Structure formats: structure tokens, C-alpha cells
Amino acid sequence: MTSPVLSLASSSRSTCPVSHAKREQVLAGAEAVFLECGYEGASMSQIAARARVSKGTLYNHFENKAELFRALVDKLAREKLAAMFQPLSAGEEDCLTLLIRVAEEFIRVMISPIALGLYRIIVSEAPQFPELSDMFWQKGPACARGFLTDWLRRQDENRVLEVEDSVFAADQFFALCQARIVHFRRLELPVDCSDEAIGDLARRTGRAFLKIYGRDR
Amino acid sequence: MTSPVLSLASSSRSTCPVSHAKREQVLAGAEAVFLECGYEGASMSQIAARARVSKGTLYNHFENKAELFRALVDKLAREKLAAMFQPLSAGEEDCLTLLIRVAEEFIRVMISPIALGLYRIIVSEAPQFPELSDMFWQKGPACARGFLTDWLRRQDENRVLEVEDSVFAADQFFALCQARIVHFRRLELPVDCSDEAIGDLARRTGRAFLKIYGRDR
């Protein structure tokens, strides 16, 4: 309520550097604790301790627990998710090679601790924080979908593939990527996550996708 | 209030009939609250209130919150999940019709409040309760996978489909089923869930699967 006013009044600029450092420190602690314990399971004391900061400092920078959580998801989505999904862009490879590469990278990203942790916490808090689901989706998978959609449209125009609804086709591609490994990891069920297993899954995914949308035959 | 009546009705068996009714009452309250608030977000007081039972009664039937949670997931998995996944069995339809029907039923089950709520809570608590992930998987999706695997093997033998790894093919089928609608519902993102939308998705899924594993052409 009053904190935005106070902060504007007492800092001539919107983000003073020293304060910014503490804010990042807090967010780092929050990341560690929220991803490990979930939203309800995390306590402000734990976060303060992990951030090596006093509890009061938490409330100097964030109005309450929910706002701190929102800020964290916002930051992770904007910074880390974006960085993780960036490599999933088109190159000069041939069709199958590109699909396999993207599948492999997507799988690796989705089972990385951060994306997995974020997925868990966001799915479980979706009813309480629907805006965060959206943020996660927009900055993460939707980027990959956007890129793939564009690429698919080009392949369709170039008559390499035959893709009527390129958005849906992209959804199917990423759905196929989540078969088995990603799905099992989310449930913490035992599954082979070796490089070979991931490569194999990516190859099968690429080939299956080409069978659906390939123009040959 | 009404439990003595119920207990009289069910007192044909020896094991404590009164107690069994209350136990079910407690589990009903737990179902409502856990699925709504998550494991950490649910309080034993809420559960007691929702079950119209005193807090002490909770502890007469379950050692602690974690055990109550385990018992609930166990019950839901055994009773409700099993019932939900039962209709997903083979019939006499032709290949595409069956795939579409199964896809549609699977999608409907996965976005039902119970399966969705269970998924949320189980994914978020998987690190703390790994055995429940397993229970959920075994009594739910794994059943569907088992049935589809068998059916695919038969189609392969009958030379209707060409399926080398029928287990993986089943995984791909159910992965495709979760594209878009199921995925978005988990994130509480807005998505068209109408019968038409589901039917359409099921049809596209069935056709895509046939393209991957069909023998014709």
C-alpha cells in the first residue's frame, strides 16, 4: 500500500544501486526456497536466512509474501526462462535435423531444475496466481511455440511440409517432446535421463513429427 | 448425526462400522480441502470443519496430516481414478474410430476436476511424497497405457498398424492427447473446452497418430 509511495519519495531514481543489490539478494534467497519448498511450504524466515538478510528487509522491498513470489516468478520468467528458450531458434539445418535438435533442447530445458521447479510451483498455485501461469507460459513454452510456428509456416509455404494449422502443429510437437521423460520427471518417477535416452527420444519425436506433417508420401 | 444410521445399515461386517463411516466422512472433507488448497495450504482445522467432525477425530483415524493425505490419495487413486480410466478399453470399432474415442475420453478424464486437482497436488508434492506419484501413475495413466499398448501390439500383429515399440507409441499417443487443452487447463490458462473443441482435438490426435503408425501408404 504505502511502500511504493515511500520508495518513490525517498529515492530520487526508481532503482538506487545499493538497494537494487539487496533486492536481488532477496530474490536469490526466494528462488532457492520457493523452488525447494513450494509457495505455502516456504517461510519468510527461511527466505531471509537463505538470502542472508533480515526479515524486515524482505518487507522493505516487497509488500508481502505473495508479491515477493510474483516478483520472483516474473524475474525467473523474464531472465532465466527467456535465456533457456532462446537457443530454440531456427538454423540452416535440414528439416529433420532441426526438429531433432529443437526437440532435444526443449527436453533438456524442461527437465532442468529451474524449469521443473517452476512448473511444479506454478501448476500447484495456478488457481491462486493465474497471472503467473500466463507469465510462465508467455516467457517460456510460448516463445518456443512462436518460433516453431513461424518456421512451420515457412516450410509449408516452401512446400517442404504440409501444415495447415501451424500453431496446433507446434503444440503437437512440444506435446510429443514431453512424452515419457519430461512427464516422468515431473512426477519424480524413475526414468532414464541419460544423454542417449534424450537423444533417442528427440530422434523418435522428430521422425514422428515428419510422418505427420511430411509432404513426401 | 446421520452416521449412526449409516453405520447400522453397513454393520453387516465386523470391522467397526461406526468408525468406518466417520473415516469416510473425514476423507471426504480431506478431498475437498486438499484438492482445493494443496497439501501445505490445507489445514487440519479446515478439513475437520468441512468434514463436520472435531479435530480430535482426524487424529483418531489418521496419525497425522501426511498420513491423512496419503490415505486420501490412495483412496482417490484406487476408487476414482480406476473408475475414470476403466472406460478406456478396446471395442469393436475400426482403428481410427477407436483412437478418436479413446483420445476424447482420455482428454475428458484428464481435465475433470478430480484428475486435475490430483495432478496439481501430486506434481507439487512429488519430492515429498514420491510414493504417491507412483500410486497416481499406476492407478491412472498407466492403466490407459497398458490397455493401449496391448491393443497396439495386436494391430501390429494383424498388420493393421506398424508399431515396433508399442509402449513408446502409447506414450506418444497420450502425449498428443495432452496437447493444448489438458496442458492449458493445468495452468488455468483460458482455452476452449467445449465438446466440439474436445472432439476436434481428439480427431486431430487420432489422425496424427495414424499418420505416424499407419501401415497404408
Place this chain on the structure above:
Amino acid sequence: MTSPVLSLASSSRSTCPVSHAKREQVLAGAEAVFLECGYEGASMSQIAARARVSKGTLYNHFENKAELFRALVDKLAREKLAAMFQPLSAGEEDCLTLLIRVAEEFIRVMISPIALGLYRIIVSEAPQFPELSDMFWQKGPACARGFLTDWLRRQDENRVLEVEDSVFAADQFFALCQARIVHFRRLELPVDCSDEAIGDLARRTGRAFLKIYGRDR
């Protein structure tokens, strides 16, 4: 409240034999738990479990926890304490031998688990249950004091000892008996409790007492 009425109404005699057995069973459980955990530390559930009896049975036989405790102390004092302090009676030995024997027996009794446990619980609950302190004292140490007082008076009359106030002299004797070993055991402090140590202490106690009240020199 109503239980005494009910019990009077439904049992023609005051103590039916089957009931008496259960009552003893309850008291046995209460003895184990109260002596181990103290009055506040003991729970009626623990007692019921240790007695292999339902919690309801506790309340059929005793109005509440305090009454059960009173009944237990009463029983222990009347039965066990009395039996323990009985051997402390006069014999035909010469003066010093008798004193040493009585000292030794008294020390052994006071550090026995039952007497020690009773002492602990009674001292700590003395403000709440003053009547039990009295019971303990009367059935325990006071018996020993009574016997020794009589014996001392006879020795005075026979001019073997010179004891003006025989009651006080007995108090001093038993106070000397509690030096070191008994005292330390009550505090759970490490102390040599071997037969030799007890014998040695008893001898020193007897000799010291004779120095105070002996007529020779």
C-alpha cells in the same frame, strides 16, 4: 458425576471379583506410567495402553486422573512401602550391629526404584496433593521412625544409650542414612551404589550415631 450412582446401582456388592481384577490391572498400568513420567507427564492413554485396557475402563473405576493417582499412591503406600519398611524391626543383635543393619536396609529401600519414584512424584506434587505426602510418610519412613523410636527408648531405659528425645534421635539417624548415596540418587547424580559402598556408609552411620548417643564415655 453419574458413575458412582451407576456403579452402585448395577453391582450388588461393592467389589465384584472380576471388576477387582480389572481395577488392579489399571493400577498396575498406572504404577508403571506415573512412576516413569510423573503425574503431569503421564497420560490416561498411556496408562490405558500399558494396562491393556480401554480408556473408558479407567473412568469406570476412577473418577478422573487425580483420583486414579490418589488410589495408586494409596495402594503403593499400603502394600509396597509397608512391605519394604517391615524388615526394619528390632532383633536380638547388639546395639551397633542393629544400627548398621537398619541403616543398610533403610538405604537399600530408599534407593529402590519404587521408593525413589514415589519420592520424586510425591515431592513434586506435594503442593497439589498434600494428603499423599502424608500417606507416603505414614506408611513409609514414619514406620521406621516409630520402630526406632521405641527401640531407642528401651535402650535409654536400659542405660545402653542416652537418648533424651528419642523421636528426634530417630530423625537424626535416618537423616544420616540419607547422606550421600540416597541424596545423590534422588538427583540422578553419579554415585557408587555397590554393596560395599552401602555397607560402608551404613557402618559409618551406625558408628556416628553411637558417638552421639552412646553412654560409654
Place this chain on the structure above:
Amino acid sequence: MTSPVLSLASSSRSTCPVSHAKREQVLAGAEAVFLECGYEGASMSQIAARARVSKGTLYNHFENKAELFRALVDKLAREKLAAMFQPLSAGEEDCLTLLIRVAEEFIRVMISPIALGLYRIIVSEAPQFPELSDMFWQKGPACARGFLTDWLRRQDENRVLEVEDSVFAADQFFALCQARIVHFRRLELPVDCSDEAIGDLARRTGRAFLKIYGRDR
């Protein structure tokens, strides 16, 4: 309320002055409640109320009930017991006068509310908190024993008394001091505690002790 004022008064030292005042406030409440109700009988709510402090504050200063109890006994032993047993030191009086004075002071100390309350709670919790028994003994009676042991040794060297084992002799002296009055007070049994009664007991104790260890026939 008043604590900020107090804290200003004592803020000359660096270590958190506000906190120290509250900590003492908590310990004062704990002293009142623990000595009155015993360890198990005392509740953290009672203590908070008696200390005029919130329940949370208790846990800011002490990890849990057991630690608060330990801290209290530690403080009482170090501060109050030490102060109570300090006057029991040697003076220039003649032998009997000194023994009588020490006996009287020891008796008065042992029946003071604090020493009596501490004895009750420490004896009853000795199995659970053996280290507190030790603390109590070291800071309390053991000091008196130490002083008397030294004095007895000197009397032996000066041929005033004949004391072979001065430590044991001291134990006997203090055991004699606890005859009757101290013993009865612990059990809350009625006993004359008037100054005359105490003086009389002290005189009898001093004289008896001299009979045991005096050199003059």
C-alpha cells in the same frame, strides 16, 4: 511498556539491550510459573501471560520449552543459589558457634521458597534433565560442602577436631541439617518452622556433630 526505558538505561553494552530486558522478563515469568506448577504442569501460555509478553517472544529467546527451563535453572543456580550459599563461609567464631550458625543458615536457605521449589522440580525432572541436577548441586549444596570440607580439614590439622574424611563429614553435617524441618517442608507436611524451632534444630545439629568429630571426649 517499560522495557524501552530500561533498555536505554542498560544500553551501555553492545549486545542487544532491548532483547536482554525482554529475556529477563521472560525468565522472571518462567521462574514464577515453573516453580509453582512444575515443568510439565507449566504451559508456555501461562509463562507468556505471567511475563506480560506474547507467546512468540518466548520462542524468539528460547528454542523451546526445555531450553527455557534449562536457561531458568541455570540462571537461578548461578545467581540466586550462589548468593544464598555464599554467607555459609567461615568466620572467627569458636567451633560450636560456627557449626550452629552454618546449620541455621543452611536450614533457612533450604526451606526458602526458591530453593524448595528448585529442589522439587529438579528432583522430579532429574531423569529427563540430569545436567540440571548437576548444575543445582554444583552451584548450591556443593559450595557449602566445599567450604565446610576445607574448614574441617583445618580443624583437623589444628587438632581441634578429629576428621579423617572431611568430605564425608561435611555430607553428614548437611544431612543432619535436613532432619525434620527441611525434610518435612519438602513433603509439605506440617512442621514448626519458627525461628526458635530452627535455632533449636541448629543447636542440636551442631552439638551432635561435635560429639561425632570432637577431639575432647
Place this chain on the structure above:
DNA sequence: GATGAATGAGGTTTCATTCAT
């Protein structure tokens, strides 16, 4: 802005006691 002590509501759990069977 940073601190961390203080707060009190509310968390999980235990308890003595009651009562229908």
C-alpha cells in the same frame, strides 16, 4: 534502507473426559 525483536493468529497435535454400543 536495514535490522531483528515483538506480536498474535493460527498451525499441528495431544489430552482428559464422555457416551453410545
Place this chain on the structure above:
DNA sequence: CATGAATGAAACCTCATTCAT
């Protein structure tokens, strides 16, 4: 009379949040 499920008060403890320094 025995049972043990049910109760709700109260136990210990944690939490998000506030505020004086």
C-alpha cells in the same frame, strides 16, 4: 462393566507481518 470413537480445550510451536531503533 468394557469398549474405543468422538469431542473440544489447550498444549507446543511457527508464521507473516509490524515497528522502534
